[in-house]
Amino acid sequence: MSWTLLSPLLIVVAALVLIGLERLLPYEPRQRLFRPEFWSDLLLYTFAQSYVLGLVINQLILWIDDASGMSRWHVVTDWPVGLQFLFFFVTHDLYIYVFHRLQHRVPVLWRLHEAHHSTTDVDWLSGSRSHALEILVNQTIEFAPIVLLGAHPDVALMKGTLDAVWGMYIHSNINVRAGWLQFVLNGPEMHRWHHAKEVEDGHLNYATKLALWDWLFGTAYLPRHKPAAYGMYGYDVPPGYLAQFVFAFRPFSRPLSPRSSLRKAS
Secondary structure (H helix, E strand, O other): OOHHHHHHHHHHHHHHHHHHHHHHOEOOOOOOOOOOOHHHHHHHHHHHHHHHHHHHHHHHHHHHHHHHOHHHHOOOOOOOHHHHHHHHHHHHHHHHHHHHHHHHHOHHHHHOOHHHHOOOOOOOOHHHOOOHHHHHHHHHHHHHHHHHOOOOHHHHHHHHHHHHHHHHHHHOOEOOOOHHHHHOEOOHHHHHHHOEHHHOOOOOOOOOOEOHHHHHOOOOOOOOOOOOOEOOOOOOOOOOHHHHHHHOOOOOOOOOOHHHHHHHHO
């Protein structure tokens, strides 16, 4: 089966499996499947925004390639497909760790990330709630090198599939205890703390797939108890896709980040 068909099939199957596990082994039993803003996250963020941005990012990368001609250099074309995938997987995962840290430190970048932290129910669908400009930046940086360095077309599909499945997994409401694996691969037991309201500024557990980055760079946090609540600290992001999109462009005199909110509240 080609990756064009296999990719959406794997994503749908993974979503159904995670939904089932959330019902059987919930981390937070109080959370409902159809929680507040479920349909906004599913229909507007997951389907509509992803589809439109996919078209925009694809055209942007093609324009860059037409202007630079980089794909004709075939930098990684002769590498085995598995090695190509591994190369882009590791390099992008390190990039997203660094950029994620910057988003929590730089007020302008935080504006593009705060919608993602606005959910008060962290589940398999929560990862899809990300501002359009955040996705535009991150996915262009992710997929442009795959095209420009001449990777096999399947690598982009493989990478996109892993992104979607792992994003659902680390946000899932599943009571997972991975043991020593959590020192290497990221999972919900660490990432839920990144969304914990009591952490105040969210400056921990930035990793997406490789938890190794958090342990190496001193940002790992894995206590035994559960978070008391999830969401923003110090101020609220309005509900709804359009409201969350516009909210990022509010005047800078209003709170910019969790850290600035703490200063205002103190």
